[in-house]
Amino acid sequence: xxxxxxxxxxxxxxxxxxxxxxxxxxxxxxxxxxxxxxxxxxxxxxxxxxxxxxxxxxxxxxxxxxxxxxxxxxxxxxxxxxxxxxxxxxxxxxxxxxxxxxxxxxxxxxxxxxxxxxxxxxxxxxxxxxxxxxxxxxxxxxxxxxxxxxxxxxxxxxxxxxxxxxxxxxxxxxxxxxxxxxxxxxxxxxxxxxxxxxxxxxxxxxxxxxxxxxxxxxxxx
Ligand SMILES: C[S@@+](CC[C@H](N)C(=O)[O-])C[C@H]1O[C@@H](n2cnc3c(N)ncnc32)[C@H](O)[C@@H]1O
Numbered sequence: 105x106x107x108x109x110x111x112x113x114x115x116x117x118x119x120x121x122x123x124x125x126x127x128x129x130x131x132x133x134x135x136x137x138x139x140x141x142x143x144x145x146x147x148x149x150x151x152x153x154x155x156x157x158x159x160x161x162x163x164x165x166x167x168x169x170x171x172x173x174x175x176x177x178x179x180x181x182x183x184x185x186x187x188x189x190x191x192x193x194x195x196x197x198x199x200x201x202x203x204x205x206x207x208x209x210x211x212x213x214x215x216x217x218x219x220x221x222x223x224x225x226x227x228x229x230x231x232x233x234x235x236x237x238x239x240x241x242x243x244x245x246x247x248x249x250x251x252x253x254x255x256x257x258x259x260x261x262x263x264x265x266x267x268x269x270x271x272x273x274x275x276x277x278x279x280x281x282x283x284x285x286x287x288x289x290x291x292x293x294x295x296x297x298x299x300x301x302x303x304x305x306x307x308x309x310x311x312x313x314x315x316x317x318x319x320x321x322x323x324x325x
Contacts, residue, residue, distance in 0.1 A: 110314060117151065117310035125154035130212035131180055138175030141204045147174055148246070148272060149311030153181030156244060156270065159319065160185035163268045165241035169232075170194040171225045171255050172247030176205030176218075182244065183214040192218045195225040195247070226251055229258040239264035245271040245292075252292035256320075260301065263322045269296075274306045275316030296320050 127135075127150055139145065148156065160168060160182055166189070168182050173196035183192045196202040202222045209218045221228055225247050243259040245252060252271060259269045274293055277283050296304040301324020308316040 113310055113314075117149075120310060121150045125150035130208075131177065133211060134175055134177050134180055134208040137208055138177065138204055141175070141200065143175050143201060143204060147177035148181070149309060152272065152309045152311055152317065153178055155307065155309060155317060157181050157185040159268055159270060160242050163241045163266075165267075166190040167238060167240045167242075168192045169229075169240045169243045169259070169262060171229070171243070171245045171259075172196065173205045173220055174201055174246075176208040176212075176220070178244065178246065179205060179209060179218055179220075180212050180214060182242075183209070183212075183217045186217055190217060194218060194220050195228050196220055196222055197224055197247070198222075226254050226258070229255065229262065233258060233261050237262070240267060242268045242270065245269070246273070248288075249273065249277075250288040252288040253295055256292045256295055260299075260322065260324075265322055265325055267322050269302070269318075269320040269322065271296075271318040273315055274318035275308060275314060279314055293318060300324065 156178060166187060170179055170192060173179060173194040179192060179194050199222050202220045205220050209215050240262050241264060243263050245255045245259060263269055271292060273289060277287060277289050296302055296318055301322060302320040303323055304320040306316045306318050
């Protein structure tokens with residue numbers, strides 16, 4: 105069985121990452137320091153990070169919300185897509201993850217562009233809706249998989265019309281042999297597929313196995 109479960113995927117991943125998503129020192133260091141701090145190795149892949157960057161640029165994002173910071177690896181990719189004066193708010197449950205991310209972002213020279221907020225993401229997002237914060241151009245969902253439907257509903261309210269909502273790990277559960285066909289991620293995919301205010305698709309992403317990102321354009325108000 106090939107490393108990625110699909111013949112040819114390993115070579116495809118190497119090709120794409122070498123050409124479009126080479127990791128520089130701050131990205132490699134962020135992963136190294138996250139591992140040293142005991143964080144799990146569950147950051148997006150380099151091609152996933154690059155996809156986020158491409159989407160942020162396509163959306164001309166000035167305000168980005170990330171749900172699930174870990175050690176700040178995807179935040180580095182996203183924050184680098186922001187123009188001068190742009191801002192990324194990233195939500196993280198665990199203080200030690202947030203502290204590691206803070207250090208990684210500062211070392212990558214992105215400290216001023218990124219705010220890491222600690223606490224349960226659903227609560228933080230509800231508060232943002234209630235406080236009528238300015239709309240985000242892109243929301244990236246990558247935290248508790250059971251909470252994905254809630255994140256999506258709140259992300260819809262927090263995103264401007266024409267903006268993007270992206271959710272990681274949208275495909276793994278759906279195609280893993282024997283995996284239960286229920287759960288937050290699959291429910292989130294179904295909501296996105298049927299939502300009249302969203303135009304959505306899952307884009308397969310090469311990483312540690314078969315997975316993909318749900319990408320939604322908000323067409324509703
Ligand atoms: C898959 S990791 C995020 C990876 C990160 N986006 C990256 O690619 O570098 C998921 C993160 O979400 C955080 N998390 C889990 N449940 C959460 C919750 N209810 N609220 C906020 N963050 C949560 C975890 O602590 C973990 O750091």
